[in-house]
Amino acid sequence: MNQIAPQPGIMEIALYQGGKASVEGVSNVIKLSSNENPFGPSEAAQEAVRRAAREMHRYPSTDHAELRAAIAEVHGLDARQIICGVGSDEIIHFLCQAYAGPGDEVIHTEHGFAMYRISALAAGATPVEVPEQERVTDVDAILAAAGPKTKLVFLANPNNPTGTMIGLAEIERLAEGLPPQAILVLDGAYAEYVEGYDGGAALAGSRSNVVMTRTFSKLYGLGGMRVGWGYGSQEIIDVLNRIRGPFNLSTVALAAAEAAIRDTAYVERCRSENTRLRNWLAEALAEHGVPSDASTANFVLARFGSPEEAAACDAFLQSEGLIVRRVAGYNLPAALRITVGDEPSCRRVAHVIGRFK
Numbered sequence: 227m228n229q230i231a232p233q234p235g236i237m238e239i240a241l242y243q244g245g246k247a248s249v250e251g252v253s254n255v256i257k258l259s260s261n262e263n264p265f266g267p268s269e270a271a272q273e274a275v276r277r278a279a280r281e282m283h284r285y286p287s288t289d290h291a292e293l294r295a296a297i298a299e300v301h302g303l304d305a306r307q308i309i310c311g312v313g314s315d316e317i318i319h320f321l322c323q324a325y326a327g328p329g330d331e332v333i334h335t336e337h338g339f340a341m342y343r344i345s346a347l348a349a350g351a352t353p354v355e356v357p358e359q360e361r362v363t364d365v366d367a368i369l370a371a372a373g374p375k376t377k378l379v380f381l382a383n384p385n386n387p388t389g390t391m392i393g394l395a396e397i398e399r400l401a402e403g404l405p406p407q408a409i410l411v412l413d414g415a416y417a418e419y420v421e422g423y424d425g426g427a428a429l430a431g432s433r434s435n436v437v438m439t440r441t442f443s444k445l446y447g448l449g450g451m452r453v454g455w456g457y458g459s460q461e462i463i464d465v466l467n468r469i470r471g472p473f474n475l476s477t478v479a480l481a482a483a484e485a486a487i488r489d490t491a492y493v494e495r496c497r498s499e500n501t502r503l504r505n506w507l508a509e510a511l512a513e514h515g516v517p518s519d520a521s522t523a524n525f526v527l528a529r530f531g532s533p534e535e536a537a538a539c540d541a542f543l544q545s546e547g548l549i550v551r552r553v554a555g556y557n558l559p560a561a562l563r564i565t566v567g568d569e570p571s572c573r574r575v576a577h578v579i580g581r582f583k
């Protein structure tokens with residue numbers, strides 16, 4: 227008998243299916259399924275990568291001091307309270323590994339990001355799904371679900387795949403009301419898209435039970451480099467650093483991220499273009515009879531009359547060379563998540579959906 231078996235929970239994790247960038251037999255494909263920056267990385271980041279490539283025979287920095295200093299400077303944070311990871315995915319993973327185990331519960335929202343459940347199960351903990359109100363985070367429902375076994379509460383704000391967000395006062399009320407052993411993780415992967423929103427940085431800086439995660443994969447256009455970071459109390463950051471591999475980030479990734487975060491003019495341009503095109507896309511879809519939630523991020527959640535209609539529209543879009551994201555796995559079978567692309571892509575996707583309708 228084969229006695230080799232994974233830890234309980236591991237086989238409950240579904241293999242990741244996303245990321246497709248081509249459609250067989252279709253040319254000129256546009257990928258609008260991974261919420262990437264359609265304008266690419268900044269020139270400064272590309273130049274930094276070329277320079278850093280000359281040093282690729284050396285191991286990278288282990289403490290990420292330069293990148294943490296750049297993040298701290300740009301966001302006005304304490305560099306000692308920052309940890310960098312292979313995407314914010316890795317920070318989510320560290321949090322689960324360090325703080326949740328068998329018998330512990332990890333809360334995520336009904337339409338929350340898939341990694342929370344994956345990382346909770348990988349740590350041997352039990353994921354607990356909390357319902358949302360019309361695709362908006364329901365703080366009271368989270369508080370009602372939290373109990374003595376709750377170790378982590380993951381909340382993306384803005385949320386993926388809904389694009390909706392809640393205010394800081396609500397988040398503070400949540401942090402205040404959680405049991406003392408629970409950490410609230412505020413996932414700010416899309417925080418940069420919201421003018422004036424700090425992603426919960428001030429809250430994470432002042433409350434010992436709040437951690438904020440951020441990424442370079444979205445507005446900074448570095449999804450392929452895999453850089454994210456977390457911000458929280460020095461005690462929590464110290465714990466996470468103990469399980470972090472000493473060379474988790476490559477020399478080129480560190481250089482790209484540092485240049486990208488300092489290129490504030492480029493970031494600003496991408497943000498304002500995203501806002502303009504997102505509003506245009508939402509309106510164009512509405513005119514074709516496809517409503518979407520009030521998105522604050524770089525995608526819209528287009529809602530159809532039925533799961534069958536959403537599936538048929540997805541198939542039609544693919545046949546026309548447009549890849550968007552089915553979100554049935556997020557309890558949203560009648561919706562499609564569409565990344566805000568550049569202007570020609572937005573026009574093309576709106577046009578094709580108009581023809582479908």
Ligand code: PMP
Pocket residue numbers: 260261312313314315316339382385386413415440441442443449452453454
């Ligand atoms: N959180 C949310 C809400 C996301 O949508 C994503 C990426 N899809 C991530 C975290 C992870 O991003 P990354 O690992 O690229 O930083």
